[in-house]
Amino acid sequence: MHLLAKRTVLLLNPNRMRPPIAPIGIEYLLPGLEEAGYGVDVCDLTFSEDWRATLHHALSISPYNAILVTVRNLDDAYFASQDFILDQTLAIIKEVRLYTSAPIILGGVGFSIAPCEVLRYTGADYGIAGDGEGALPTLLESLHQAGDALTIPGVVARDAEGNVRQNGWAMVAQLRDPNRQTLDHSRYFAEGGQCGLETKRGCPRSCTYCVEPVTKGRQVRLRQPEALVAECRDFLERGIHVFHTCDSEFNLPHAHAAAVCQAFIDADIGKHMRWYAYAYPMPFDTTLARLMARAGCVGINFGVDHTDPDQLRRLGRQDYTLDDLQTTVQACREADIKVMFDLLLGGPGETRSTLRGVIESVRALTVDCVGLSCGVRVYPHTPLATQVRRSGPLADNPHLHGCVEDNDDFLKPVFYVDAGLNGDIHDLTSELVGGDPRFLHANPNELAGNYNYNDNSTLSQAIRGGARGAYWDILQSEKKSKQL
Numbered sequence: 001m002h003l004l005a006k007r008t009v010l011l012l013n014p015n016r017m018r019p020p021i022a023p024i025g026i027e028y029l030l031p032g033l034e035e036a037g038y039g040v041d042v043c044d045l046t047f048s049e050d051w052r053a054t055l056h057h058a059l060s061i062s063p064y065n066a067i068l069v070t071v072r073n074l075d076d077a078y079f080a081s082q083d084f085i086l087d088q089t090l091a092i093i094k095e096v097r098l099y100t101s102a103p104i105i106l107g108g109v110g111f112s113i114a115p116c117e118v119l120r121y122t123g124a125d126y127g128i129a130g131d132g133e134g135a136l137p138t139l140l141e142s143l144h145q146a147g148d149a150l151t152i153p154g155v156v157a158r159d160a161e162g163n164v165r166q167n168g169w170a171m172v173a174q175l176r177d178p179n180r181q182t183l184d185h186s187r188y189f190a191e192g193g194q195c196g197l198e199t200k201r202g203c204p205r206s207c208t209y210c211v212e213p214v215t216k217g218r219q220v221r222l223r224q225p226e227a228l229v230a231e232c233r234d235f236l237e238r239g240i241h242v243f244h245t246c247d248s249e250f251n252l253p254h255a256h257a258a259a260v261c262q263a264f265i266d267a268d269i270g271k272h273m274r275w276y277a278y279a280y281p282m283p284f285d286t287t288l289a290r291l292m293a294r295a296g297c298v299g300i301n302f303g304v305d306h307t308d309p310d311q312l313r314r315l316g317r318q319d320y321t322l323d324d325l326q327t328t329v330q331a332c333r334e335a336d337i338k339v340m341f342d343l344l345l346g347g348p349g350e351t352r353s354t355l356r357g358v359i360e361s362v363r364a365l366t367v368d369c370v371g372l373s374c375g376v377r378v379y380p381h382t383p384l385a386t387q388v389r390r391s392g393p394l395a396d397n398p399h400l401h402g403c404v405e406d407n408d409d410f411l412k413p414v415f416y417v418d419a420g421l422n423g424d425i426h427d428l429t430s431e432l433v434g435g436d437p438r439f440l441h442a443n444p445n446e447l448a449g450n451y452n453y454n455d456n457s458t459l460s461q462a463i464r465g466g467a468r469g470a471y472w473d474i475l476q477s478e479k480k481s482k483q484l
């Protein structure tokens with residue numbers, strides 16, 4: 001049991017991916033911590049030339065009562081690279097241990113994907129699964145009072161026998177405004193090309209492979225449009241004018257999406273900013289597209305996944321058809337918003353014929369860009385994981401690729417590629433795509449200049465050269481400029 005003498009904590013970001021994305025989760029923790037009387041320092045290792053030295057320096061400043069580590073990514077969820085980023089976080093946690101005996105508390109969306117598994121793997125002391133802003137001050141207080149941390153919803157900790165236990169997921173009823181002065185957003189903007197903005201949290205959908213309902217809850221909680229206007233205004237004053245939403249899906253619920261756009265238009269900020277969003281293919285219409293465009297939206301990434309009705313049903317997404325997709329694309333075209341479709345290939349039931357079908361049907365639509373994810377990352381706590389477990393040992397499952405040994409908890413990257421495809425999914429996909437420049441795809445043999453936003457030198461260079469925006473849009477522009 002750790003006894004904490006109140007009051008200073010260190011918030012640590014171990015993520016060193018390139019291009020760099022600001023770990024905005026940290027900014028949501030600050031108001032609650034400060035209200036509870038904690039002094040908070042931030043150590044962001046993203047830009048550090050020598051992370052060990054930076055960490056050592058940070059830990060020598062003050063005897064912190066707790067080290068709070070944000071874990072945004074477990075891996076890059078990309079079949080072609082399978083970069084298990086958690087190992088770097090583990091190295092950083094081990095280094096922290098050399099300098100302090102303060103409890104190490106983990107949280108973040110990556111942590112929340114596999115809370116017990118990550119706590120065991122990293123040897124950290126505590127964690128909070130789900131929303132951090134409410135549960136974190138409560139956990140710190142409990143540690144201070146030597147209480148039983150496991151009574152707090154969302155907390156992950158070891159019990160008296162040393163077994164890792166989790167008390168569900170923490171979900172706040174209402175979202176409060178983050179403190180957006182915490183991170184070096186100017187540098188993130190200069191090197192990462194965009195700024196994250198959360199307009200809502202949670203996802204009510206039931207896609208079989210997805211961790212959003214697990215990590216963010218099924219209950220959608222909305223931010224006030226006026227608060228978002230104030231947040232964007234503040235960034236605009238700082239010269240940061242390109243944003244990407246951090247919602248699971250911007251258009252769910254449709255009415256809130258429209259209200260946010262209307263607020264941007266009424267405040268007259270839409271014309272000074274450019275933003276991109278993730279959206280569900282439906283409900284979407286011309287009215288929303290026009291509102292989004294007037295509010296500054298220039299590109300939408302639709303999580304389409306597939307066009308074959310049976311494949312969609314197997315992925316838990318049977319509520320739209322090819323005609324609906326056509327209507328959605330048309331609405332964006334009319335509003336002059338760029339359209340990106342994200343496809344998820346290789347899932348249960350995929351065959352050469354369904355693969356050909358989806359690529360041909362999407363090719364026939366007037367989309368600007370198509371991102372191809374080959375292989376479905378299997379995550380714990382999802383229906384897909386349950387389905388895979390039922391089929392016996394991972395190593396004997398012909399549909400699984402990646403880490404199939406000693407990985408029953410799916411912590412390390414493991415991907416589902418239906419064996420019915422009867423061949424290498426990357427080669428098959430490359431063959432079907434042919435030379436169509438709208439498709440972003442990566443063969444493991446062609447990692448340079450690919451569709452992975454992790455360690456992507458083409459992207460980083462373009463951003464250094466002044467490009468700003470969603471990464472698919474930047475990659476597309478790069479491709480076009482090379483072809484000219």
Ligand code: B12
Nearest residue numbers: 025028068070073074075077107108109131132196246453
């Ligand atoms: C928006 C987004 C993007 C945008 C970023 C835009 C931007 N400028 O911010 C783009 C498109 C660039 C992107 C890229 C990638 N992404 Co992304 N992204 C997201 C998304 C939707 C939002 C992240 C976010 O900011 N959330 C909002 C903040 C407020 O939430 P939060 O960070 O979770 O913080 C809260 C809690 O977790 C907690 N918390 C956070 N830190 C801490 C710390 C402590 C101590 C505690 C107690 C609590 C706590 O408190 C906060 C408030 O409640 C998430 C999924 C999601 N819904 O979160 C995926 C997600 C993080 N991305 C993911 C992936 C895989 C990637 C890529 C690697 C994909 C790829 N191969 O290219 C790249 C990586 C890019 C890079 N270089 O970093 C995966 C990670 C899964 C995994 N296996 O690890 C996620 C989870 C999506 C998914 N469902 O699969 N992404």
